[in-house]
Amino acid sequence: MVAEIIVNSTAKQLNKTFDYVIPKTMENQAKIGSRVFVPFGRIKKQEGFIIDIKEKSEFATREIIEIEDSVISEEKIKLTKLMARKYFCNISDCVKLMLPPGNATKNLDNRTKAKTANFVYLKKDIEEIDFNIENKIIKSEKQIRQLNFLKENNGIYIMDLEAITDTTRAITKVLEKNGYIEIVEKEIERNPFVNKKVERDTALQLNEEQQICFNKVEESIENKEYKEFLLYGITGSRKN
Numbered sequence: 517m518v519a520e521i522i523v524n525s526t527a528k529q530l531n532k533t534f535d536y537v538i539p540k541t542m543e544n545q546a547k548i549g550s551r552v553f554v555p556f557g558r559i560k561k562q563e564g565f566i567i568d569i570k571e572k573s574e575f576a577t578r579e580i581i582e583i584e585d586s587v588i589s590e591e592k593i594k595l596t597k598l599m600a601r602k603y604f605c606n607i608s609d610c611v612k613l614m615l616p617p618g619n620a621t622k623n624l625d626n627r628t629k630a631k632t633a634n635f636v637y638l639k640k641d642i643e644e645i646d647f648n649i650e651n652k653i654i655k656s657e658k659q660i661r662q663l664n665f666l667k668e669n670n671g672i673y674i675m676d677l678e679a680i681t682d683t684t685r686a687i688t689k690v691l692e693k694n695g696y697i698e699i700v701e702k703e704i705e706r707n708p709f710v711n712k713k714v715e716r717d718t719a720l721q722l723n724e725e726q727q728i729c730f731n732k733v734e735e736s737i738e739n740k741e742y743k744e745f746l747l748y749g750i751t752g753s754r755k756n
Contacts, residue, residue, distance in 0.1 A: 517537075517538040517543050517546065517569060517570075517571065518535050518536065518537055518538065518569070518570050518571070518572055518573040518576045519535070519536050519537075519538050519546055519552070519566045519568070519569055519580060520533040520534070520535060520566065520567055520568040520569070520570065521533060521534050521535075521536055521552060521554060521564040521565065521566055521567070521580075522534075522564055522565055522567050522607045522608050522611065523554075523556055523562055523563070523564040523608065524562070524563040524564055524565070524608050524611075524612075525606075525608055526606060526608070526609065527606075528606065530606075530608075531600075531606040531607060531608070533567060533568070534554075534556070534564075534575075535573040535575045535576035536552075536554050536576055536578055536579060536580050537576045537577075537578065537579045537580070538569070538579075538580055539579050539580060542580060542583050545583045545585075546566060546569060546580070546583055547566065547569075547586045547590075548566055548567060548568060548569060548586075548590045548593055549565065549566065549567075549586045549587060549588035549589055549590055549592065549593050550565070550566045550583050550584060550585065550586045550587070551563065551564075551565055551583075551584040551585075551587050552564050552565065552566055552580050552581075552582065552583050552584070553580070553581045553582040553583075554578065554579075554580050554581055555578050555581065561581060561582075565588065565593075565608075565611050567593050567596075567597070567607070587615060587616065588611065588614045588615065592614040593611075593614075595610075595614070596610035596611050596613075596614060597610075599613075631703065631704045632701050632702060632703050632704065633673055633674070633701070633702065633704050634673075634674040634699050634700070634701055634702075635671050635672060635673055635674060635699070635700050635701075635702050636666065636671070636672055636673075636674050636677050636688065636697050636698075636699055636700075637666075637670055637671050637697060637698050637699075637700060638663075638666050638667070638670050638696070638697055639695055639696060639697050639698045640695065640696050642667050645663050645667070645696065649663070654696075656687070656690075658681070658682075658683045658684075658687045659687055659690065659691055659696075661681045661682075661683060662677060662678075662681050662683055662687060662688065662691060662697075663691070663696060663697075665677065665680065665681050666697065674688060674699060729745070729747060732745070733745055
């Protein structure tokens with residue numbers, strides 16, 4: 517398998533794809549939109565992005581060094597190609613616009629790190645847990661409280677579990693040590709709009725002069741007379 521890669525560079529002469537062999541061990545990881553690192557000229561590790569994948573290429577003589585998880589969707593990659601053609605700019609510049617905030621810099625240490633948190637899951641079957649509680653194998657009231665809550669709310673944020681059940685980290689650790697639960701670190705998706713209510717703007721009322729302009733443009737469109745209209749007005753007069 518071969519990847520078509522656009523290197524992260526603003527140089528016009530590098531505004532083209534370069535073919536690199538995808539190592540067998542990385543074939544399942546390579547996807548359109550993945551960030552990669554490749555040997556490029558005298559640079560041992562150049563950043564780039566996969567914008568297409570194909571079976572073979574006579575120009576692919578070097579291999580990809582490293583592949584990160586896909587950071588851009590395939591649909592956005594298609595959009596970057598369209599933008600580059602329309603606005604006569606480098607594809608790599610368009611790719612940067614699609615990157616999540618804090619991930620455009622080449623310096624890995626300066627990128628925004630993914631936020632992770634610990635979640636608690638039951639490790640033993642509920643039937644076995646119920647048996648151990650009924651037969652007093654588990655005697656701690658707080659341990660039982662956590663386990664009973666997890667039976668209905670498996671996979672909960674560890675701090676929420678302890679707050680809701682009024683228990684401590686020590687109780688959680690004992691249950692983990694005894695094999696009743698497991699603590700899994702998972703990435704938390706950041707969504708700045710999750711708790712933000714965005715209200716739709718109401719349509720603005722046009723004044724007399726604006727209505728005249730609008731009517732003329734609308735009439736031209738309806739008559740399929742595609743003309744250019746030049747609007748005059750002071751700054752802030754809502755010409756757009």
